[in-house]
Amino acid sequence: MEEIIKYHFARIDEELAALEMPIESRPFRAATRFVKECIITSNIDPSGKWEPGEVNDFVQKRWFRIFHGYAEQWYKLRYGGRVSSKRGSEFRAVVLIANTPFQLHVPTTVSK
Secondary structure, three states: OHHHHHHHHHHHHHHHHHOOOOHHHHHHHHHHHHHHHHOOOOOOOOOOOOOOOOHHHHOOOHHHHHHHHHHHHHHHHHHHHHHOOOOOOEEEEEEEEOOEEEEEEEEOOOOO
């Protein structure tokens, strides 16, 4: 089971990286995509009909916390502390210095 989860999170992470999603936002998105795209059946529903429903519905369920925990653990192993670094709002810009592009991150607010 662990190898299956690792495989799918690696695939999902590649897609999220291609969308340029910040690393700190990826664990939640990966967990929701894993539930919607990768789980075919589950014993969570006694009727045997697995339908996770809409994201807003299932993220509040107790069982989703398990998958979100797997995602957080996988991302921490892969990216370390970058996962938990929360950035505030920022403006991004590119500036040429000596014909070399540099990306700037300018905070929209100043905190003390």
